[in-house]
Amino acid sequence: MPDTSQPTIHSDAPADIGWRVVLPKVLPLVALFIFAVLLPLTDNEYWALITTRAAIYWVLVAGLNLVVGYAGQLAIGYVALLTLGAYTTSVLAAGNVLPPLPTFVALAIAAVAGAVFGVVVGLPALRLRTFYFAMATLGFATIVTQVALAWEGVTGGGIGISGPEMPAPFNTAWGFLYLCLALAAMVTWATSNVAKSRFGRALIAVRDADVAAEANGISKPKLFVTIFLFSGAVAAVAGGLFASLQTYITPDAFTFELSLLFFIAVLIGGRGSILGPLIGTIILTILPEIAAPLAAWSTFLYAALLLIIVLAMPGGIAALLDFKNRKPLQSDRAIKPRPTLLGEILKRSGAGRPMTLKGIVLTFGGVRAIDGLDLNIQPGQVHGLIGPNGSGKTTTLNVISGYYAPQEGEVRLNSPLARGAPETRAGHGIARTFQTPRIVGEASVIDNVMIGGWIEGQSSFVETLMSLPRHRQDERSLEAAARLALRAVGLEELADVRADRLQHSELRFVEIARALMLKPAFLLLDEPAAGLATDEIERLGQLIKEISRQGTGVLLVEHHADLIFDICDEVTVLNLGRVLANGTPAEIRVHKEVISAYLGA
Amino acid sequence: MLASILASGLAVGAIYALIGITYNTMFATSRVMSFTAGQLGMLGGVFGSLFMLRLGWPPVIGLLASLGACALIGVVTEIVAVRPVLKSLEQHLYVLSTLALALMIQQVTAIEWSTEPQPFPKLFGIGSGVFDEKFWLPLVACGLTIAGLELLYRKTLVGRAFLAVAEDNFAARALGLPERNLRIASYALAGAIGGLAGFAGGQLLLAFFANGPLLNFYGFVPVALGGLGNNRGAVIGGLALGVFQQAANFLVGGIFSSVAVFVLFIVVLLAAPQGLFGAPAARRV
Numbered sequence: 001m002p003d004t005s006q007p008t009i010h011s012d013a014p015a016d017i018g019w020r021v022v023l024p025k026v027l028p029l030v031a032l033f034i035f036a037v038l039l040p041l042t043d044n045e046y047w048a049l050i051t052t053r054a055a056i057y058w059v060l061v062a063g064l065n066l067v068v069g070y071a072g073q074l075a076i077g078y079v080a081l082l083t084l085g086a087y088t089t090s091v092l093a094a095g096n097v098l099p100p101l102p103t104f105v106a107l108a109i110a111a112v113a114g115a116v117f118g119v120v121v122g123l124p125a126l127r128l129r130t131f132y133f134a135m136a137t138l139g140f141a142t143i144v145t146q147v148a149l150a151w152e153g154v155t156g157g158g159i160g161i162s163g164p165e166m167p168a169p170f171n172t173a174w175g176f177l178y179l180c181l182a183l184a185a186m187v188t189w190a191t192s193n194v195a196k197s198r199f200g201r202a203l204i205a206v207r208d209a210d211v212a213a214e215a216n217g218i219s220k221p222k223l224f225v226t227i228f229l230f231s232g233a234v235a236a237v238a239g240g241l242f243a244s245l246q247t248y249i250t251p252d253a254f255t256f257e258l259s260l261l262f263f264i265a266v267l268i269g270g271r272g273s274i275l276g277p278l279i280g281t282i283i284l285t286i287l288p289e290i291a292a293p294l295a296a297w298s299t300f301l302y303a304a305l306l307l308i309i310v311l312a313m314p315g316g317i318a319a320l321l322d323f324k325n326r327k328p329l330q331s332d333r334a335i336k337p338r339p340t341l342l343g344e345i346l347k348r349s350g351a352g353r354p355m356t357l358k359g360i361v362l363t364f365g366g367v368r369a370i371d372g373l374d375l376n377i378q379p380g381q382v383h384g385l386i387g388p389n390g391s392g393k394t395t396t397l398n399v400i401s402g403y404y405a406p407q408e409g410e411v412r413l414n415s416p417l418a419r420g421a422p423e424t425r426a427g428h429g430i431a432r433t434f435q436t437p438r439i440v441g442e443a444s445v446i447d448n449v450m451i452g453g454w455i456e457g458q459s460s461f462v463e464t465l466m467s468l469p470r471h472r473q474d475e476r477s478l479e480a481a482a483r484l485a486l487r488a489v490g491l492e493e494l495a496d497v498r499a500d501r502l503q504h505s506e507l508r509f510v511e512i513a514r515a516l517m518l519k520p521a522f523l524l525l526d527e528p529a530a531g532l533a534t535d536e537i538e539r540l541g542q543l544i545k546e547i548s549r550q551g552t553g554v555l556l557v558e559h560h561a562d563l564i565f566d567i568c569d570e571v572t573v574l575n576l577g578r579v580l581a582n583g584t585p586a587e588i589r590v591h592k593e594v595i596s597a598y599l600g601a
Numbered sequence: 602m603l604a605s606i607l608a609s610g611l612a613v614g615a616i617y618a619l620i621g622i623t624y625n626t627m628f629a630t631s632r633v634m635s636f637t638a639g640q641l642g643m644l645g646g647v648f649g650s651l652f653m654l655r656l657g658w659p660p661v662i663g664l665l666a667s668l669g670a671c672a673l674i675g676v677v678t679e680i681v682a683v684r685p686v687l688k689s690l691e692q693h694l695y696v697l698s699t700l701a702l703a704l705m706i707q708q709v710t711a712i713e714w715s716t717e718p719q720p721f722p723k724l725f726g727i728g729s730g731v732f733d734e735k736f737w738l739p740l741v742a743c744g745l746t747i748a749g750l751e752l753l754y755r756k757t758l759v760g761r762a763f764l765a766v767a768e769d770n771f772a773a774r775a776l777g778l779p780e781r782n783l784r785i786a787s788y789a790l791a792g793a794i795g796g797l798a799g800f801a802g803g804q805l806l807l808a809f810f811a812n813g814p815l816l817n818f819y820g821f822v823p824v825a826l827g828g829l830g831n832n833r834g835a836v837i838g839g840l841a842l843g844v845f846q847q848a849a850n851f852l853v854g855g856i857f858s859s860v861a862v863f864v865l866f867i868v869v870l871l872a873a874p875q876g877l878f879g880a881p882a883a884r885r886v
Contacts, residue, residue, distance in 0.1 A: 074696055124867060127874045130693040131634040134700070135821055136870070139863045142818070150856040256814070260704065267697065296712060303704035310697045311685050 028275055029188060032282075036181050040174045048173040052245055054285040055180035058278060060238035061265050062187040063231030065277045068266040070200055071227060072207030073125045074134040077141030079259035081232055084117055085110045085239020086163070086249050087148055087155055093164035096154050103164040107240040111233040118232015119225055126221055141259055148251045160250030163243035180241055187234055190465045192274045194230075197464040197471060198450070198457040198478065203227065204272055204440050205451045212438035215401055216514070217426030217455040226461045257299045261285075264306050270316025272442055279317050325498045333493070335509050337539050339546035341488040345481070345516050346550040352379040352521045355430075355553060359409035360399055362577075369395045370406065371577035377522060379553040382544060384564040384585070386557075387574035388597065393557040394435060396574070397524045400555070401425050401432050413522070426455050429521030431514075433528055437507035441500030445491065448499050448510055449482040452517030456481075478517075485513040489543065505532045512543070522553045529560045541567045565589060573597075606847050608731035612805055613819075614843020615739035616642065619746060619798030620820025621827070621835030626791035627678075628830055629767035630784040631687065633695045636703035637678045639817025641671050641792055643810065644706070645799020646721055647714055650808035653722045660724045667800050668793040675792020678702060679785050703813065710810040721803030735804035742801035746794055747836065763787060767830065819846075822866050828875060 036051050060082060067075050091097060092106035101109070124136045148155045155161060169175040194200050205213035206220050213220070243249050261284050268283070269276030288298045309316060357375040361368065370392045377383045385393050398404045400411055402422035410416045418424050425432075431452070439448055456478065459471035486492045489509040494502060499510065508528055515523055525544065529537045537560060545567045548554045558564050564571060565585040573580040573594050581591045588594055623638040648667035652658045658666065682698040728734050753760035765773040766783050774780045798816070799806070806812050823842055827834020842862065849858030 072693075074693060076700070124871060127871050129874075130696050132825060132870060132874070134696050135818065135825075136867060138814070139818055139866065142814075143860055143863050146856045146859055150854075297708065300705055300708040300712075303701040303708065307682070307698055307701035307705070310694050310701065314689075314694070 025275070029278070032278070033181070033185055037178075039177070045173045048177045049245075050286065050289055052173070052177045052180045054282050055177070055184040056238050056241045056245060057262065057265070057285055058184045058281045059180070059187050059241065060235045061262050061277055061281045062184075062191045062274070063234035064262055065266050065269070065274065066191060066194060066200075066203065066227050067122065067231050068263065069269070069271045069273065069277060070195065070203035070207065071125075071224065072204075072271065073122070073224075074130055075122065075125075075137045076134050076263050077121070077137035077139070077259055078235055078262050079254050079256065080121060080137070080141040080144040081114050081118060081235035082239040082242060082258065082262075083141075083144045083148060083251075083254040085114050085236030086243035086246075086254070087161070087239075088113050088236065089164050089240030090161050090243045090249060091154055094162060096156075096161070103166055103240075103244070106164055107237055110236045110240045114236020114239070115229040115233040118228040118230075118235065121232070122224060122228035126224060141256065145251045145254055148254075156250075158250060158252075160248055163245070163247050163249055164240060166244055176244070183237070183241070188274065188278065189467075193464055193467045193471070194461075195272075195274055196475070197459070198454055198474065199223070199226070199461060199464055201443065201447050201451050202454055204443055204447075207271075208440040208442065209438040211403070211422075212434065212514075213451070214403075214422040215425065215432050215438075216452055216518070217423055218451075219423045230461070230465070257302070260299065260302050260306075264302050264309075267309055268305060268316050270318025273316070273318030273321075275321065276316050276318030324496075325501065329494070329497065329501060334490075335506060335536060335539065336490040337509070337543045338488055338490060339543050341484060342516075342543075342546050342550050345484055345488055346519050346547065346552055352429075352551065352553070353414055354378045355400070355522055356412045357396070357400070357409065358412065360396070360406045360411070361408035362395060362399060362404055362406045369577050370399065373409070373574075373577065373579060375572060375579070377553045377555050378570070379521065380548055380551045381569040382548045382554045382556055382567050384556050384558065384568035384571040385574065386559070386561070386564055386571060387580070390576075391574040392577040393574055394526055395577075397432065397526055397555070397557060400524060401430065426518055429518060430524065431516070431518040431520035431522070432524035433508070433511040433515055433526055435526045435530070437504070437511050439499045439507050439510060441498070443499060444496050445499050445502065445510055446479065446482050446486065446495040449485055449495075449513045449517060450478045452485075452514035453478045453481055455518070481517055482513070485516045486510075488516065489513045490539075505536050508532065508540075516547075520552055522555065523547060524555045524557075526557050527559060528556070529558055529563050537563055602851065604731045606851055607844065608733075608736040609805075610844030610847035611840055612736040612739045612802070612843070613847065614840035615743035616798050616802040616806070616816070616839075617819045617823055617842055618743050618836040618839025619739070619794055619801075620816050621823045621839050622746060622750070622832050623791045623795040623798065624820060624824045625830050625832055625835055626787055626794060627675075627683075629763065630780075630787040631679075631683055632770075633683050633687070633699070634821075634829075635678055635683065635695070635699040636817060637674070637682070637699055637706065638791070638795055639815065639820055640703045640706045640813040641674060641795025642799040642802070642816040642820065643710070643813040644671050644674060645796035645801075646803040646806055646808040646812065647710055647719075647799070647810070648796065649800045649803045650719050650721045651714070654720065660722075664800060668796045671796025671799075672789040672792040674706070675788040675790070675795070676785055678792070679788035683784075683788070684781075703817070707810055707813045710813075714808070714810060716810060718807040718809035721808050723804065739798070739801045739805070742797050743836065743839075746797060747832070750832065759783075759786070819862070822862065825866065826869055 039047055039051055064078050067073050088110035089106045092101045092109055093103050094100060121137055121140050125133050128136060149157055166176055170179045202218045202223055205218060246253060265280035265284050266277045269280035288295050294301060355377045357373055360370050360373040362370040387393055399406050402420050402425050405420035413428055417428060457474045459474045464471045483492060483495060486495050489512050491506060491509055529540055532540060541563050544554055568585050571585050571588045572582045573588060575597050580597060581588055581594050620638055620642050623641060624634060627633060627635050645667055648670050649663055652666050653660060653663040682702040683695060686694040686698050725734050754764055762778050762783055765778060766780055823835045823838025827838040846858050846862055849861045
């Protein structure tokens with residue numbers, strides 16, 4: 001089986017450790033594959049048919065898994081793409097429109113058509129929320145069947161059309177089985193490459209922490225188009241194979257039940273897993289076969305399974321198989337940052353320019369949240385931003401990060417930054433953390449940190465699919481950088497633990513590690529000390545101070561006055577969206593208006 | 602021809618509008634869009650045909666029994682598919698749980714009732730041609746529902762409590778309103794409205810198990826275009842959709858009319874994801 005995905009080798013670990021990590025993950029896949037390859041020994045063509053069908057479904061589901069399981073989009077109507085692929089291949093091979101084409105050429109053209117339509121079906125996901133998108137894909141599935149029914153001259157309408165004939169040696173049951181198995185193995189390999197790449201991590205970031213994804217420079221439209229192209233193409237190929245397996249297709253063959261099977265296979269398998277959905281596909285394909293009297297009830301069965309999964313085990317099969325994360329964590333663990341490592345992480349060349357905010361005005365309805373704000377943030381300094389609740393501190397961070405487009409004024413860093421457009425900020429070296437940590441709970445800590453290195457990745461999607469050298473190089477350097485960043489914030493022990501098992505204070509440091517991956521010129525921290533214990537705040541202060549010593553400008557929004565006055569080089573006090581005072585901590589501490597407005601006395 | 606387009610268009614439009622109101626009524630107290638809305642419409646027709654044709658009950662009893670049965674299905678939806686996922690952080694789980702329940706309802710109907718469209722009896726036998734009762738019944742049902750809801754929401758304490766929960770769930774609970782019971786009541790009400798849609802449209806759509814997904818989609822279109830929770834938008838949108846669809850049906854044929862509706866739906870939603878009369882999105886950061 002070609003599923004020998006490259007082990008991710010830690011820079012200073014011996015190579016065989018990588019294998020020890022990867023082997024348990026690959027072994028079940030290899031076992032399944034070998035089992036399928038040995039099937040001809042049974043000489044039972046009925047099993048060949050079932051296995052071929054499972055392999056074909058898996059070709060589609062593997063692609064759909066990236067859309068549903070990784071990107072979290074509720075694409076219910078993927079049977080539309082199967083239909084499209086089946087008809088495109090059959091029509092081209094039969095020569096209804098053009099002179100007859102060889103089956104494999106027809107399949108390739110179907111893949112291209114599927115890729116295009118995959119984007120057409122998928123793109124509404126960029127604007128539409130859950131239920132709306134589900135409805136849109138459902139509508140699309142209905143339309144495609146109706147068009148197939150109506151377009152009699154080409155599709156044969158309700159009478160149907162012959163499926164494409166496979167050339168030798170794939171024209172026997174066993175030959176065709178091997179072809180489908182080979183394709184299934186290929187998509188397994190390709191999608192697991194994607195899953196373990198920066199693309200896979202970006203997808204789950206968009207799914208579970210889309211705001212953080214934008215701050216790390218991940219552009220959702222580009223990412224989604226890529227994924228929809230891929231999953232559309234493989235779905236159409238699956239359609240072509242399906243038509244060949246059926247030998248004759250009518251619109252009736254493409255029931256909504258089939259769409260449901262694909263969708264539920266992913267959910268039963270569990271989100272963010274490859275093995276889980278594969279097992280799900282196999283179970284759902286075999287289920288109606290071994291329970292023949294229940295065939296009429298298969299939709300009911302699928303639906304009941306879906307309900308049980310949703311209500312009782314949202315993690316699916318993958319969560320059942322996740323033994324590693326059941327071991328209890330050490331309970332009295334402490335975060336011990338190592339600020340000395342920061343020099344190695346933040347190798348920035350030369351002194352940067354300051355970031356300036358000029359005349360920023362931002363209104364929500366009639367409320368002037370920011371009312372003519374000027375701010376200068378120097379590289380290599382910690383700049384405190386304090387003020388009472390509602391004074392516009394976080395709003396200011398959001399303007400800098402591009403979540404809000406101000407009505408007036410501009411943010412400059414060498415040149416004016418684009419208004420809005422949060423996904424452009426990472427490219428300018430602006431990193432940030434959030435008031436409530438925006439972390440992907442279902443991913444490991446190290447994966448979360450590696451999300452921060454998105455824009456550092458060089459490998460293209462196609463290189464990643466095929467695990468070419470640049471992809472492996474990317475993974476090695478990203479992982480090394482992430483481990484270093486975790487060591488710097490003191491969380492390297494927890495690198496491989498699921499992030500949702502961490503304590504709140506630890507998540508704050510994970511966010512800082514993620515931000516460090518960018519080697520930021522400016523780091524925006526939104527109340528990093530909230531919820532931390534006193535000794536943790538002290539260590540956080542040292543860490544922040546050391547980050548600024550490496551030349552990074554830090555903008556710190558914080559309510560802990562002690563932390564602010566301890567580590568800031570400059571402090572700005574906001575009130576009602578305006579600057580109330582600006583100066584060194586010593587000046588601010590004795591500023592009369594500040595004392596009466598904020599510090600209290 | 603214009604008259605028949607208008608008559609059938611307004612009739613199916615009124616059914617879509619009622620399904621839209623079903624969506625809205627469930628949404629108001631739970632913030633959940635349920636896939637069972639269309640199934641309730643389907644069941645209204647099936648129950649009506651079952652009670653009046655197969656069992657031979659008189660229309661009034663048949664109507665009340667159908668609405669009661671659909672209200673019960675509404676309550677089951679709340680208990681099985683909505684309440685368990687409301688507390689979940691995952692915002693999209695309700696899509697899956699209600700989809701699962703909707704499919705189970707549909708499959709049971711297909712197996713226990715019939716997979717072929719079954720006739721639905723005439724109720725009054727009044728009117729003919731474009732004034733046939735199958736055309737005006739849905740309109741009357743839609744009008745009565747709107748009037749009834751207005752009365753409920755404006756004149757009764759329970760109705761005001763509904764509005765309070767819909768407006769601000771937390772504040773309503775803080776005031777001591779029985780939020781859970783109100784939610785169950787709203788699902789029962791939604792069930793009855795959906796059932797009424799199917800019952801009134803029974804002669805037009807027949808008692809057919811596959812009406813569910815159809816009504817799901819065409820009932821959702823006016824809600825999506827008019828904005829969630831907006832009944833006025835649902836009625837205007839529903840009637841407009843019905844007329845548009847029937848006109849396209851007559852002029853270019855059935856399949857292209859569904860393609861046209863689908864394209865319209867996607868294009869408008871992409872341009873205005875909140876619907877034409879909807880509120881802007883909440884803040885994200």
